Amino acid sequence: SQELEQSPQSLIVQEGKNLTINCTSSKTLYGLYWYKQKYGEGLIFLMMLQKGGEEKSHEKITAKLDEKKQQSSLHITASQPSHAGIYLCGADIQDFGNEKLTFGTGTRLTIIP
Amino acid sequence: EAGVAQSPRYKIIEKRQSVAFWCNPISGHATLYWYQQILGQGPKLLIQFQNNGVVDDSQLPKDRFSAERLKGVDSTLKIQPAKLEDSAVYLCASSPKKYGNEKLFFGSGTQLSVL
Numbered sequence: 001s002q003e004l005e006q007s008p009q010s011l012i013v014q015e016g017k018n019l020t021i022n023c024t025s026s027k028t029l030y031g032l033y034w035y036k037q038k039y040g041e042g043l044i045f046l047m048m049l050q051k052g053g054e055e056k057s058h059e060k061i062t063a064k065l066d067e068k069k070q071q072s073s074l075h076i077t078a079s080q081p082s083h084a085g086i087y088l089c090g091a092d093i094q095d096f097g098n099e100k101l102t103f104g105t106g107t108r109l110t111i112i113p
Numbered sequence: 114e115a116g117v118a119q120s121p122r123y124k125i126i127e128k129r130q131s132v133a134f135w136c137n138p139i140s141g142h143a144t145l146y147w148y149q150q151i152l153g154q155g156p157k158l159l160i161q162f163q164n165n166g167v168v169d170d171s172q173l174p175k176d177r178f179s180a181e182r183l184k185g186v187d188s189t190l191k192i193q194p195a196k197l198e199d200s201a202v203y204l205c206a207s208s209p210k211k212y213g214n215e216k217l218f219f220g221s222g223t224q225l226s227v228l
Contacts, residue, residue, distance in 0.1 A: 040224070042220050100158060
């Protein structure tokens with residue numbers, strides 16, 4: 001089973017609207033990362049959250065970490081075409097004594113005019 | 114600052130052939146990762162190097178995949194022989210941190226198609 005579940009898998013949003021992407025872990029989170037990937041390209045780091053209740057913002061993107069619920073959310077305000085892409089959450093998950101950076105399956109975001 | 118360099122950008126081979134990918138991390142980055150990303154899935158860690166030593170290769174199919182990081186700088190990932198299910202994007206990433214995970218810097222990847 002997938003250790004990190006993202007929802008929704010895909011999202012089509014009209015330009016200017018707000019949206020939220022969720023990431024839920026089946027194991028204890030020690031660090032949660034959000035990356036963005038454009039088709040055919042590598043991942044670009046967005047934000048890192050390390051403490052329960054932590055919230056970070058960059059331009060119109062805000063991410064929160066709910067450690068108790070083992071969950072994080074990524075919120076985009078007033079979406080723009082430049083926000084289109086695949087959003088991936090990654091987490092440091094304990095695996096036989098090693099911390100391994102594991103990724104979710106991603107959320108494909110499409111922005112329509 | 115130069116980013117993580119990967120080559121080739123694309124590769125098409127037939128099954129049972131061999132293929133190699135190259136990665137040059139950001140200068141000074143101690144940790145290097147190879148990830149496999151199958152279409153529609155998140156990246157899966159294949160191998161993690163700390164300088165020229167292997168930290169984690171638990172998900173590397175060692176019967177056909179091999180990787181090395183000579184001199185603790187650039188790295189090569191090889192598949193021999195390739196199978197159809199190896200079709201994926203192979204991403205290289207590096208990080209300056211010696212212990213634990215932190216922000217990773219990714220290359221653009223090598224897209225492999227096995228026919």
